[in-house]
Amino acid sequence: MIRGLYTAASGMITETTRTDVISNNLANVTTTGYKKDETVSSEFERVLIRRINDGQVAPQIGELGRGSKIDEIYTQHEQGSxxxxxxxxxxxxxxxxxxxxxxxxxxxxxxxxxxxxxxxxxxxxxxxxxxxxxxxxxxxxxxxxxxxxxxxxxxxxxxxxxxxxxxxxxxxxxxxxxxxxxxxxxxxxxxxxxxxxxxxxxxxLSNVNVVSEMVKLINAYRAYETNAKALQSEDSMLEKAVNEVGRG
Known part of the structure; x- marks a missing residue:
């Protein structure tokens, strides 16, 4: 559960940075000669999940993601109109x-x-x-x-x-x-x-496409919201583990 908190939080941080970049692009849509920025994100290395209490050899049942991060913020120098x-x-x-x-x-x-x-x-x-x-x-x-x-x-x-x-x-x-x-x-x-x-x-003119940036902004917001809900769920389960399971 602690790992789940960090995974969800890393996703929220990633989307916050992405939102900041998109917002800056939109703020400069009328700035002469402005070139838009793009974010490149990646996952942290995944880990194997194995089933426990299943004999001497724990079988592999899948992989577990450990969150995401921003690798780079780069500028697109393509020609503006x-x-x-x-x-x-x-x-x-x-x-x-x-x-x-x-x-x-x-x-x-x-x-x-x-x-x-x-x-x-x-x-x-x-x-x-x-x-x-x-x-x-x-x-x-x-x-x-x-x-x-x-x-x-x-x-x-x-x-x-x-x-x-x-x-x-x-x-x-x-x-x-x-x-x-x-x-x-x-x-x-x-x-x-x-x-x-x-x-x-x-x-x-700026090479920012307003419609494209708005779509990216909506997607970033939804991804942030999903991670926030996952964080709340993890926090709720951790609270139950401490206050109910531990007490039992």
Missing amino acids: TQQTGNTFDLAIEGKGYFVVDTPQGTRYTRNGSFNLAENGQLVTNEGFPVLAEGRPVQINGNGNVTIGADGRIALDNEQIATLDFVEFDDDRVLKKEGNSMYVAPQGERSRQATGKISQGQLE
């Missing part, structure tokens, strides 16, 4: 690639191309972090026509002034989320020129 905005400094990435941003914590990467032009002429994120071009903040001086090509080349009145840092990694899974649609790469991880394309006047 794009939305036309018409804004000069809205940039969407089609295919592989990340913009490079300078933050107080160091260099960060993002697919959120909702940029603005600061008063000092720098191209910045919504948080005010400079967007980098050739390792330096993008500086756009003047009120002329700004065009940004598919490869990141920035032109002011048809005169090229900079090229956005536009990179990709061999495996996107090495990147770790850091909030505000930013990613950090492990120390020593090398990037290369991105193979994707930049589209001016568009934004990449």
